[in-house]
């Protein structure tokens with residue numbers, strides 16, 4: 001029995017690279033989709049936001065010296081590519097997914113319209129929100145918080161490269177220790193970089209909890225959805 005009826009999953013773009021230098025690693029994508037499939041089969045309504053780090057990192061060199069907003073639009077377009085690839089993999093795995101973009105690209109993907117997204121969720125379709133918030137100077141973490149609040153998700157699940165929120169970046173500080181629970185205020189005050197402060201603040205204000213866990217750990221997403229002990233809960 002799932003602990004939540006409706007969830008917003010933020011999938012790491014960078015994790016999609018697998019062991020490659022950039023881009024989409026097919027086997028990794030399929031594995032991530034199968035993890036999502038498992039939770040839809042539990043009866044959860046699922047929306048997804050995917051990052052763009054796997055593609056944007058590959059082109060970031062070319063964005064040096066560009067104005068920030070233009071580079072950010074490139075980053076948002078990278079998330080559209082990831083979203084299309086994700087939805088197509090979902091289709092191949094027998095799921096029904098719809099991509100909705102915050103930036104109008106009508107020939108490619110339907111625009112984000114909140115009532116339509118709610119309708120898809122009620123129909124049991126997975127909704128993939130592409131192009132972040134549609135605004136530069138933000139991130140897909142903030143898009144996850146924003147869309148999560150808009151659709152009335154009970155929790156935002158940040159599926160990332162580390163297995164929770166640590167006292168410091170565990171990739172840089174081997175002495176860092178993991179929190180089981182942490183409040184939004186503490187995460188913001190301590191400037192913990194696992195998620196940006198805008199996303200933390202939005203979730204705090206909307207009383208929308210976040211669970212941070214590893215997308216590389218097999219079965220972790222399902223365990224989170226079943227309410228089992230996994231990762232770090234960020235709460236009001």
Ligand SMILES: Nc1ncnc2c1ncn2[C@@H]1O[C@H](COP(=O)(O)OP(=O)(O)OP(=O)(O)O)[C@@H](O)[C@H]1O
Pocket residue numbers: 011012013014015050051052053054140141159160161162164165166167168169170171192193194195
């Ligand atoms: N205090 C911390 N606890 C845990 N991770 C941290 C912390 N500080 C920094 N990090 C880093 O934050 C990263 C996760 O956040 P980030 O938003 O960069 O990645 P992502 O969401 O997985 O990727 P993308 O932006 O491509 O979707 C982790 O890989 C970790 O190295």
Ligand SMILES: O=c1ccn([C@@H]2O[C@H](COP(=O)(O)O)[C@@H](O)[C@H]2O)c(=O)[nH]1
Pocket residue numbers: 013050051052053056071072073074075076078079131132133134135136137138139140141142143
């Ligand atoms: O609302 C948004 C979301 C994203 N961006 C830009 O896209 C890249 C990729 O997103 P990640 O969250 O880092 O995976 C991001 O670095 C921004 O440049 C944006 O401008 N607005």
